[in-house]
Amino acid sequence: MARVRNWQIDREMSYWYPENRPKRQFAAVFDTNKCIACQTCTLACKTTWTSGKGQEYMLWNNVETKPYGFYPLGWDVKLLGKLGGQKWQGKRYEGHTIFEAAEAGERVHGWRPDELDYAYPNIGEDDCTGAKLERGDFLTLPHNRWFFYLARICNHCTYPACLASCPRGSIYKRPEDGIVLIDQSRCRGYQECVKACPYKKTFFNPMTGTSEKCIACFPKIEMGESNQCFVNCIGKIRHAGFVSKPENVREDNPIDYLVHVRKVALPLYPQFGLEPNIYYVPPIHVPRPFLHQMFGPGVDHALEVYRGAAEDPELAALLSLFGSTQYIVHRFKRENDTVLGFDEKGDEVVRVPLREPIHIRQAWDSARSIARVNVS
Amino acid sequence: MKNLTALLLAVGVVAGCAKPAAAPPVEVEAARVSVLPSAPGDAAWNAAPAFTAALLAQDMVEPRLLEPSTPTVKVQALTDGTSVAFRLTWADDTKDDLPGTGRFVDACAVQLPAAASANVPAPQMGESGGTVEISYWSAAWQAIVDGRPDTLAAIEPRAAVDHYPFEAASLPEGSKEQKDMALRYAPARALNGAARPASGKSVQDLRAEGPGTITPAAETKSAGKGVRDASGWEVVIVKPVPEGLRGQARSQVAFAIWNGSHKEVGPRKMRSVWIPLALGAGA
Numbered sequence: 001m002a003r004v005r006n007w008q009i010d011r012e013m014s015y016w017y018p019e020n021r022p023k024r025q026f027a028a029v030f031d032t033n034k035c036i037a038c039q040t041c042t043l044a045c046k047t048t049w050t051s052g053k054g055q056e057y058m059l060w061n062n063v064e065t066k067p068y069g070f071y072p073l074g075w076d077v078k079l080l081g082k083l084g085g086q087k088w089q090g091k092r093y094e095g096h097t098i099f100e101a102a103e104a105g106e107r108v109h110g111w112r113p114d115e116l117d118y119a120y121p122n123i124g125e126d127d128c129t130g131a132k133l134e135r136g137d138f139l140t141l142p143h144n145r146w147f148f149y150l151a152r153i154c155n156h157c158t159y160p161a162c163l164a165s166c167p168r169g170s171i172y173k174r175p176e177d178g179i180v181l182i183d184q185s186r187c188r189g190y191q192e193c194v195k196a197c198p199y200k201k202t203f204f205n206p207m208t209g210t211s212e213k214c215i216a217c218f219p220k221i222e223m224g225e226s227n228q229c230f231v232n233c234i235g236k237i238r239h240a241g242f243v244s245k246p247e248n249v250r251e252d253n254p255i256d257y258l259v260h261v262r263k264v265a266l267p268l269y270p271q272f273g274l275e276p277n278i279y280y281v282p283p284i285h286v287p288r289p290f291l292h293q294m295f296g297p298g299v300d301h302a303l304e305v306y307r308g309a310a311e312d313p314e315l316a317a318l319l320s321l322f323g324s325t326q327y328i329v330h331r332f333k334r335e336n337d338t339v340l341g342f343d344e345k346g347d348e349v350v351r352v353p354l355r356e357p358i359h360i361r362q363a364w365d366s367a368r369s370i371a372r373v374n375v376s
Numbered sequence: 377m378k379n380l381t382a383l384l385l386a387v388g389v390v391a392g393c394a395k396p397a398a399a400p401p402v403e404v405e406a407a408r409v410s411v412l413p414s415a416p417g418d419a420a421w422n423a424a425p426a427f428t429a430a431l432l433a434q435d436m437v438e439p440r441l442l443e444p445s446t447p448t449v450k451v452q453a454l455t456d457g458t459s460v461a462f463r464l465t466w467a468d469d470t471k472d473d474l475p476g477t478g479r480f481v482d483a484c485a486v487q488l489p490a491a492a493s494a495n496v497p498a499p500q501m502g503e504s505g506g507t508v509e510i511s512y513w514s515a516a517w518q519a520i521v522d523g524r525p526d527t528l529a530a531i532e533p534r535a536a537v538d539h540y541p542f543e544a545a546s547l548p549e550g551s552k553e554q555k556d557m558a559l560r561y562a563p564a565r566a567l568n569g570a571a572r573p574a575s576g577k578s579v580q581d582l583r584a585e586g587p588g589t590i591t592p593a594a595e596t597k598s599a600g601k602g603v604r605d606a607s608g609w610e611v612v613i614v615k616p617v618p619e620g621l622r623g624q625a626r627s628q629v630a631f632a633i634w635n636g637s638h639k640e641v642g643p644r645k646m647r648s649v650w651i652p653l654a655l656g657a658g659a
Contacts, residue, residue: 051541052561053528057477105440112639115477167439167588167643184564188590189571190642192439194477206475206531208564209516209571 001099004159007246008270008296009093014100015273016107016164025178026156026216027243027255027277028230029265031322033284033306034237037063037125037149041229041238045153048228049215054207057118060214061229063151067290068124071152072117075200076269080293082111086271088297097273098161098198108161108196118203141285148283151237153229154201154214155268155276156180162213165196177242178277179216187211198272224328224343236323241330243277252331254318254341255279262315264305266295281306316354325350401427403652404462404629406453412461413454415601416610421463424452429631431646436500437587441644446633449484449648453629455656459616462486464631467608472636473515474531480636482515484602486613487630488653490583491620499630499650501584510582510590511598511615515636518578518602578602579613587643617655629653 003012004019045061062071070076079098080086086095101109130137130145137144156173160180163171170186171193173179182193182202187210193202194211202213217227221240225231230238241255249260258265258279265279282291282299284307291299309315317339318332327349329341334354341350365372404427413420429451433444450465464484472482489497490507497506524530528537542557559566570592573580579600581593602611621627628650634640 047541050561052558053540055561056528056535056537105435105438105442107438112478115479118477165439167437168590169588185567185569187564187569187571188642189475191478191480192642204475204477205562205564206477207526207528208562208569209475210564210569 006097006159006273006275008267008275009097009273010091011093013097013159013273015159016099020173021158021245022173022175022178024176024242025158025244025277026221026240027259027279028238028240029255029258029279029281029322030151031237031281031319032148032150033281034235034322035063035149035151036235037065038234039063040232040234041151044228044232045214048217050212052205052207054205055203055212058203058205058212059121060201060203061151061153062121063149064121065125065127065147066150066286066294067129067147068127069150070123071121072113072200073120073123074117075113076198076294078111079109079198079272080269083109083271086293088271088292091297093271093273093296095271097271098196099159099164099273107192108165110161110165110196110198112191112195113200142287143285146283146286148286150280151229152199152201152268153227153278154180154216155199155274155278156214156216157277158275159273161196161198161272161274162193162202165192166190167192174218177216177218177221179218179221180213181215181218182211182213184208184210184212198269198274199276221328225326226328230323231326233323239322240328242328243279250331252333254321254329254332257314257318257332262305263298264302264315266298266302269294270296313354320352320354321350324352401425403427403654404429404451404453405654406455406460406656408656409454409456412456412459412614413463414461414599414612414614416463416465416603416612418612420454421452424454424463427451427651429648429651431631431633431648434500434632434643434645434647437643439643441640441646443638444646445635445638445640446646449631449633451629451631451651453653455617457656459614460653460655461612461614462629464611464613464633465608466633468604468635469606469608470635470637471515471604473519475516476531478639480634480639480641482609482636483513483634484609484611484613485510485512485632486615487632488615488618488621489628490618492624492627496628496650498586499628500647501587501590503586505585507583507585509593509615509618510584511579511600511613512582513579513600513602513611513613514573515602515604515609517573517580518600521576521578521601581615621655625655627653627655 001014002018004015006013041061050058098109128145128147170183189209191204202211204211226240230240243255249256267276282295317334330344331342333340337354343349405425428448433441452463454461487508487510490509502508547554574596579598581596581598582590584590598615600613630648632645632647634645
């Protein structure tokens with residue numbers, strides 16, 4: 001085991017390989033408050049990548065309802081239970097990561113899903129906490145009864161458990177963009193990665209005999225375009241880009257701004273120790289203890305900043321860019337009431353007003369002396 | 377006292393005249409035959425000496441097998457001078473030949489050094505500069521050779537699938553366009569990856585220079601067949617003698633057994649140490 005730096009848990013930790021960060025790291029921010037669980041992302045991915053034989057059960061992208069939704073069944077609560085206490089001291093995680101908690105003979109502390117665990121991709125869908133609404137359960141923040149939607153893809157982690165667990169070295173992290181891939185010519189289907197990945201985003205294909213996973217639509221990334229599940233997102237909850245290490249932050253990089261500068265987007269279960277690179281704006285209406293466990297100690301700050309976004313022109317500007325272009329925005333700039341996005345070469349690829357112009361259509365058409373009706 | 381002494385002497389004389397128990401063989405002896413058997417039930421095996429190889433849990437490199445399973449494998453070997461046929465017989469209560477998530481298959485492997493050398497490669501998959509040649513047999517591959525369709529329905533009989541895009545009515549069945557499209561959703565097949573044997577084979581030839589380095593040989597020249605009854609498996613692997621061992625009368629051989637229902641796969645296996653191998657008059 002090597003010692004590596006994991007900024008998300010604010011300390012060094014043990015990992016199977018030495019620290020070897022890519023030239024740049026593919027990353028994204030998902031705003032959970034905007035997701036409506038329409039599953040358009042799920043279908044966009046399914047149609048593009050997993051319509052083959054042996055892939056029927058696979059959802060490289062899925063959206064589950066928390067707290068009762070899981071794909072596969074119990075993916076997070078099983079590991080949280082196995083891992084034991086996960087104590088934070090301020091920003092520093094004092095418990096064990098899944099690499100530090102590995103049992104004798106194992107590289108990673110994991111668990112092996114059963115085949116049937118994948119059979120309920122929409123379990124718990126729209127299920128609210130609590131048995132029934134009672135007096136006093138009027139709308140408050142956080143809600144007394146609540147659920148939220150969690151969209152998930154591979155986190156293309158800085159310290160992938162799948163990569164660490166593969167005894168054949170069949171999994172690699174691309175130096176050019178940090179995307180984690182399984183070499184389909186080398187994999188022999190041992191399923192160690194399926195056992196190791198805490199997010200359960202590697203899948204065994206019984207027809208090819210190999211494990212497969214989200215490839216972050218790397219052919220599109222190479223062309224400067226966003227992934228299929230991003231561009232098809234109806235709720236415009238996703239923004240793709242590249243995240244820097246904390247010491248290399250660039251304020252005009254959208255992902256850096258959200259993750260490092262304003263700290264409004266947080267990693268999913270940072271205590272697992274993988275330094276995942278899909279960041280989430282937490283839901284505003286969910287009790288804090290649940291969010292602290294899921295997104296770490298930065299939740300209170302993130303929500304405070306997010307709830308002030310309407311009066312925060314820079315943040316409002318950047319949030320307006322979500323889902324506004326098929327291209328990856330490497331740099332953004334606000335000019336008064338407009339936000340501009342630029343590609344890697346510096347060319348403008350999108351221009352969005354912070355506030356859409358409002359036109360009020362009067363109910364009475366005085367020119368024709370007739371009342372308008374709302375039919376299209 | 378005299379009587380007791382006489383009795384002891386008499387017992388000693390009788391014991392001395394009794395036929396001594398045959399010492400267990402200390403090596404795998406490949407007897408010379410003109411035609412190698414290709415199936416476990418071939419009568420040629422009746423005369424082949426048997427060696428019982430003790431198996432150890434692979435507990436040297438992670439991920440390890442911490443709970444031992446199959447304790448021994450019975451090994452017989454025959455050679456025609458260019459190839460060696462091994463018959464491996466081991467106990468296994470369950471037939472595991474269907475791959476799936478969290479579901480693993482029974483398997484076995486034979487390992488030989490790629491070349492004769494005073495420095496024998498490490499018994500666990502060889503080492504850098506010490507290549508080993510491995511022939512791996514899988515119960516899943518055997519089932520397909522024996523006629524199980526290579527289809528999802530054969531693996532998941534209860535699966536119901538609405539539609540595959542490459543089976544749309546607009547694509548003629550069996551056309552190049554259809555096959556190309558299907559391969560786009562199965563990159564491992566498109567690449568002829570390491571996870572599947574050559575078509576029609578239940579055995580795959582591999583080379584390794586240490587744990588984690590196993591790579592399919594350019595061509596699988598070995599052949600094999602496995603059968604089972606309620607007690608376990610009998611598998612024959614016919615393996616060409618590695619070029620580096622041609623003409624050698626002696627070498628080493630090692631074996632590995634995987635019990636699928638014990639979640640054994642890859643490095644999680646039962647394996648032997650190097651065992652001396654006598655190749656008749658030299659292969």
